[in-house]
Amino acid sequence: xxxxxxxxxxxxxxCDRDMATALEAVSGAPAIRVWHGDAxxxxxxxxxxxxxxxSYGDYLRSGAMAATSPIMRAVVAAAERGVAVLGVCNGFQxxxxxxxxxxxxxxxxxxxxxxxxxALTVExxxxxxxxxxxxxxxxxxxxxHHDGNYYADAETLDRLEGEGRVAFRYAExxxxxxxxxxxxxxxxxxxxxxxxxxxxxxxxxxxxxxxGADGRRxxxxxxxxxxxx
Amino acid sequence: MQVRVLVRLKPxxxxxxxxxxxxxxxxxxxEGVSDVRVGRLIELDLADGTDEATIRQMCEKLLxxxxxxxxxxxxAA
Numbered sequence: 001x002x003x004x005x006x007x008x009x010x011x012x013x014x015c016d017r018d019m020a021t022a023l024e025a026v027s028g029a030p031a032i033r034v035w036h037g038d039a040x041x042x043x044x045x046x047x048x049x050x051x052x053x054x055s056y057g058d059y060l061r062s063g064a065m066a067a068t069s070p071i072m073r074a075v076v077a078a079a080e081r082g083v084a085v086l087g088v089c090n091g092f093q094x095x096x097x098x099x100x101x102x103x104x105x106x107x108x109x110x111x112x113x114x115x116x117x118x119a120l121t122v123e124x125x126x127x128x129x130x131x132x133x134x135x136x137x138x139x140x141x142x143x144x145h146h147d148g149n150y151y152a153d154a155e156t157l158d159r160l161e162g163e164g165r166v167a168f169r170y171a172e173x174x175x176x177x178x179x180x181x182x183x184x185x186x187x188x189x190x191x192x193x194x195x196x197x198x199x200x201x202x203x204x205x206x207x208x209x210x211x212g213a214d215g216r217r218x219x220x221x222x223x224x225x226x227x228x229x
Numbered sequence: 230m231q232v233r234v235l236v237r238l239k240p241x242x243x244x245x246x247x248x249x250x251x252x253x254x255x256x257x258x259x260e261g262v263s264d265v266r267v268g269r270l271i272e273l274d275l276a277d278g279t280d281e282a283t284i285r286q287m288c289e290k291l292l293x294x295x296x297x298x299x300x301x302x303x304x305a306a
Contacts, residue, residue, distance in 0.1 A: 104296045
């Protein structure tokens with residue numbers, strides 16, 4: 001079977017094609033490309049992906065302008081109906097600005113843009129995205145961001161941890177994120193925001209520094225969860 | 230009417246940009262700078278009589294991210 005997935009493109013998105021390629025590689029069905037100015041999403045979607053990039057040139061705050069675009073009202077409504085939503089990098093920033101996920105992404109603590117493959121620890125295996133990983137497993141996924149320093153107040157962080165909503169944690173020092181958080185899920189587990197790029201790790205690489213296939217499993221997990229539903 | 234909205238990072242939220250500016254000021258030889266925080270000034274030209282509640286909504290919905298930022302409004306009627 002295949003999932004029916006859409007990739008949203010905002011002005012300044014630059015990982016939308018990679019995201020569509022990853023979605024297609026795993027399910028065999030083409031991902032539907034949706035422009036930010038569209039007011040409606042295609043019908044019967046299983047998955048909506050918000051890609052990385054620099055939507056609206058990061059004006060005001062990363063993700064802030066994209067969160068106000070017409071398509072985001074439809075994405076919020078779809079998420080409320082239980083459609084799975086994946087936000088990667090800038091897509092994660094958009095999800096926090098749209099208040100679909102708690103917290104915010106601040107400038108990296110070291111002030112620098114960070115672009116390398118990092119080790120992550122899988123903390124949550126209860127979401128459609130993470131169900132096929134082992135709890136506590138270390139996976140390697142590339143990051144490429146300037147504003148990836150996850151922030152939420154202590155009360156929110158405690159709540160996220162208590163509810164098992166930290167999806168991934170950095171297993172090494174990366175960007176200063178609160179409690180090393182690299183990705184979080186919504187209360188129902190069907191919205192995932194993460195700074196690392198799973199769509200850049202979908203096939204075994206000739207050299208370990210060139211990626212790997214740990215990200216592919218995230219898309220396979222979504223497929224498996226739909227087959228099980 | 231013109232209104233100025235001042236957006237600041239909340240106390241306790243790390244400001245790497247402010248820290249870098251602080252470091253640069255010290256590099257230029259300025260002494261006695263104990264902290265620097267960088268915020269944002271937004272000038273709005275609004276229809277006369279726009280009420281403060283409306284401006285607050287603009288701040289809460291877009292101009293500031295209240296998870297990490299506070300805002301103040303100057304010049305409202």
